[in-house]
Amino acid sequence: MADKNTEKTNINSPIGYVVGGGLKANLHIRLTVPAYSVQEGSFIVIKSGDWQFYSIATDLQLGAIDPRFADDKMENRLPPNIVSLLQDQTLYTNLVVLPSLMLESGPKLNSPEHTLWQESIDNGEKEQPRPLPVKTVPVHHAKAFLANKGNIAEIFGKETVDGNFVIGHTREQKHPVCINLDKLIQRSSGIFGATGSGKSFLTRIILAGLIDHDQSSVLVYDMHNEYGLDDTASDTGQNVIGLRSAFGRTKVQIVGLGSSADIRGLSPDFNLTLSYKDIMPEDVEMLTRELNLRETTAATLDALVQKFGRSGWFSAFKSMKHGKMIEQDGKLTPAPDSVAFWANQNGIHPMAAEGLHSKLKRLFNKPYIIENPPSDSIQAVTDSLKKGQHIILSFGKFESDLDYLLISNLLTRRIRTEWENMTNQFRNGKVSEPRQLVIIIEEAHKLLNREMAVQTTFSTIAREMRKYYVTLLIIDQRPSQIYDEVMSQLGTRICGWLGDDDDVHAVLSGLAGRDALRGMLARLQPKEEVLLLGWGVPMPILVRSRRYDADFYKEIKHSIKRKFDQKTAINALYPD
């Protein structure tokens, strides 16, 4: 038997053999290599008969044939070589793995049985083997291996295939791990991690992949002005390439909030200003907590809409005077252009109307909400997205939660309407298929917490808009604050280190094997290590994320060149 204390782990040699476990209790593998050569999160392949089982290491447990062998230190009683032999036979490490997928690998390669098996697949008599959710377990003493590059590619796809994007590498062997971008954008996704865990860098990496892949438009609500232009990393002081700098203005446009917006002294590609008529009652209701609105708000807003219409209420309400009184018949009464006068006329309690008016002053005073903007900039944003451009909406100096909540919800509501219309027309055969859109929202718990989720458009998008070609990519450090119903709809979850148990629990909600994954999530390295989970990845896997640097963009540009098809380009230029 191999001496597990001295044996080096060879990629092609087994690391142990199955000694027990099950589908529910996970599998237990007795290690024949030193315990330190396998780590939690390692991707493990178990070969059993004609099948290969793919699993992830979730725990390492020290054990002894008899507890007394572990308790007694024999070094003082026996010669070292006998102690070593004794420990080899009586003390052991069990690797606990969570089996996720199984793949039929067929009889032994080059055997007559394998030839027959392969022929039956080639003839169509047998289905082409593909990874299946694990339904059975390997036999006792089936050998376990650390996954090689081919195993990873079998499950997560080859990096050379279009749409497969290398998000990182396995921790021990550094094999590339891909996510399928086409699958990623089919459902809403989330990137989670405590502050400083590298969420922003990971988001940049994924956004760069999506922009490069160019199968969807991307709208980023860039609350902290960090994605568009070059930046300096707060921890390393190194230059961080912005997405606009990397892909150019023709692909990525930066939109600044307000008519005189600037982002760190630079002008955006165009400005976003809102017209009074853009503000709808539901936009205000959504700000209930932020503006500390009362229960009477809904009734007051309804009366305003009834009186002035959905597009006119904001302008009319803003123009009303708060507290203006006139003397009539020797008595002070509300002036005809006052809030109280309108309230009295429309059956609203004057105090309620004046209270709302007072609180909406924060909106009335926003410089980016103007009566007659030079153009419909919301439409310009949606048009750019429809054309396949990518938009980074920088909030510039408007970094308050009020600005973020108002703009993101309002813009998303318009987008939702546009995409729903486009999809319905497409289904009626009138127009071409809408372009897929991914909306990126930071600090998502502000928009998707339990109170807000039912009011904002985002929860609707997370739940239903997949059918209408719009999905979310939410970025947050407190996933436990996000509404359960939204979390449960997230297809792919990419999670860095989380310190809070509630956050860990939230990220794993609705996933199989969450008990086994919980500890792993809590023990991720604070930077660069992420766990990929959920529907968008074939099985959970721990990866060390790619570095977002100049080399990353060199690789991206290389992939752009690789995908360039000269014949297609010439045909596009000269159709005749």
Added chain:
Amino acid sequence: MNDITAGRLLRSNTRGCVVGCHVSQPAPVFGSMINIPTKTGKVFGLVHDIHIDDDGLVRQLAAAGNLPDEVILDNRINRNVPVEMSIIFIGYSIENKISHSLPPRPPLSLDEMYICDPEDLRNFTNAGHFGYFRHVISRQDIPAGELLSAHLQAASTAQKVGGNPNWINEAIQEIIILLRDNHELMTNVLGAIGDAFPA
């Protein structure tokens, strides 16, 4: 093969036998591997006990005191009561094919016993995979640790000469596997082996 007889069988059963020899004969030591040729092959065993019984004359002489050397020598050389060696059977061979099972039938009285030479030791210990250890370990009436320790010393020396210095590690590993459910016995056996093979 050693062709000097080391005694003759006094009594036997399928698990072991007792061999008697004269004091002047080259008697095997505790733990020695011996063989007893039979009609079909050989029976192998380990010496696990050597005992010298008394008789009436010895008792009288022991009580007499101040014995001349020639009396003592005469009593030892011309003594009728043999030195008795208890043997535990650990295997047999038929037509030079070695098995680590108990012999199909015990040897007969007065069969001759021989001490195995290093080549015999190597041949026997290389056959199979230490199956003969179980006969020693399963016997509760013999000092298993001391016996195995003595045997391993002799066998290890023979294996080293034969170019297999790792044999001892494999042997100890097998003993550990056989005894790992019996912590007390394992500690005793390994303690005895440790004394025989100090670091």
